[in-house]
Amino acid sequence: MLCASDNGRLVAVIFFILGMGTLLPWNFFITAFGYFNERLNTTKSGNVSDAGQTDPYMFDNMCVLLSQLPLLMFTFLNSFLYQRIPERTRIAGSLVFILLLFLLTATLVKVKMEQDIFFNITMSTIWFINMFGAVLQGSLFGLVGKFPPKYSSCFMSGQAMAGIFSAAAMLMAMISKTDNESAALGYFITPCAATLLTLCCYLVLPQLKFAGLYLKAGTANKEALPDLDLRKNENVTLVKLKPTGSESTPDCNGKSTLFDLDAEGLKTVDRKGEPEEKLSVLAVFKKIWLMALCVTCVFTVTLSVFPAITVLVEPNEMFTGTWADIFRPLCCFMLFNVMDWIGRSVTSFFQWPKKESCLFPILVTSRMIFIPALMLCNISSRTYLASLFTHEFAYICIMSLFAMTNGYFACLSMSYAPQLLRAKDAETAGALMTFFLALGLSLGAMLSFVLKKLL
Known part of the structure; x- marks a missing residue:
């Protein structure tokens, strides 16, 4: 019998960090609006826009547009194309590109350039951060959906914690009266460290025995896996399968399900031995x-x-x-x-x-x-x-x-x-x-x- 438990709640902690890693970069990016407005001369104080001040770049409006469009487009595409691109490529690749984009943004804090060039680079950065963020978030929600419901709660709690961190950073900058440039540097370096941590946690997850059961077994075991919200007609026992054969196990309703072991792990098959299609x-x-x-x-x-x-x-x-x-x-x-x-x-x-x-x-x-x-x-x-x-x-x-x-x-x-x-x-x-x-x-x-x- 294969069995594992999440005694140390390490998997829950990892999903919490993964959730935080999906939203923390963008939350910190928008926290630095004072810095962007100051560099583009759209405000007088650099903190709060003056009511009568004109914005030649329409920065706020463009930011909303170039953040929502890729978010909507790529979450939609991800829901159809995720089967064609491996999960590891989508998640790890998105994290790497988000890290590179924030390294670029942090570097530009100390680089002086024309406003038009800075505006174009910033708008491009906003687009790509949200593009990769959409793919990352959609892929991770798909990943956490394979686990019991409480892990979805941990994941979304982590997303909320990202907002708390960014709000706390904003408060600290205001109370300490830190200038916009110094504050922005901190806002952009922090997501770099958080994204690295998120990437490491994602790479560690499949190595944990508890997580591996859910990731590899698919629908094979819903009873032996701890804390799983049991579903009708899927209450079966997970057995260790022989490499060359298959087993039939009864569920609590008296029905049986066949499981076959292939190179990709366990897969559910019907009574005729044909794999069940997604x-x-x-x-x-x-x-x-x-x-x-x-x-x-x-x-x-x-x-x-x-x-x-x-x-x-x-x-x-x-x-x-x-x-x-x-x-x-x-x-x-x-x-x-x-x-x-x-x-x-x-x-x-x-x-x-x-x-x-x-x-x-x-x-x-x-x-x-x-x-x-x-x-x-x-x-x-x-x-x-x-x-x-x-x-x-x-x-x-x-x-x-x-x-x-x-x-x-x-x-x-x-x-x-x-x-x-x-x-x-x-x-x-x-x-x-x-x-x-x-x-x-x-x-x-x-x-x-x-x-x-x-x-």
Whole structure:
């Protein structure tokens, strides 16, 4: 009998680091907006754009466009082409290119050049970082889909932690009054170290006995593998197979499944000895479409107001002096990322409603109430709507619930989807879900422009 346990939770830690490695580079990149604006002369202070200042490069708009387009395009392509390119090539290759792009960006901090050239290089860098980031994220969601649901929670908790680190770095730079150039150098070197760590963790993962069972056995064992969410008609026992033969093992329902050992490891075969084929992308979508729509809805609602609307909220009574200066990074970015992380982490030990419940999509769509709630907070630069929630405490409470439900329902959607399929189709589900996640981000970003006009 083959059996392994994750006693040291090393696999969980690795997935946490892999999750953090997918988003930390881009989070730190956008944290350096003050530096980019300063080099392009789009702001007077280098920190916050002046309302009347013109931006000849339209840096903010171009950044949104050149980050969302490749993210959407390549998560979509990855969901179809992932079978043609080996997983190791997609993940390790993406990490290497992201590392090289950040080394280039860090080097350019100390290199003086014409603004046009710097702008073109920066825009190209934004495109390629998000292109490789899309492939990386889609591939890793496919990888984690082969494991029990709690590892999806660890992966997404790591993604939230990336936001916490970037927000903390922003706060430290503001409190210490570090100049934009020095701060940017730190922002770009940190992702280099994080990406190297992520690459090492990915390379170590297949060497661990516990992880190897899931990566090589496919659907072979769902009972002997610890902590696995058992699926109907897949409760079988993993046996050590002979190189030249096959075995038949009974499951808890009295049925038996044949397993054959080939050069690639274990594969499930039907009673006639023919390998079971993976489902097509369309067939997988038909099984997970509800979870795909849920994750799209979660991120559409979130990106429609965060950070475009939430960053406009101002302190009224509680925050004065230095606290007023750090109100936005503290109560907008740090608070959101911390509560988002808590929401994602909760799913490791508490998952409600269940994936079969009709209550799940209802609760997901109910998050739309946060859109008007945050728009009615204390925003002075408004024309049409009045400020209803003027006290900082009201904004903090709304923001906390908004962020926690974002992390909670996003994580549940991403972890529920692979459970609706056989383990061999989990990678396809993960790739598809990543595309719909990116679709939600893009729709939310577009909707934010409309909502700002309604203030």
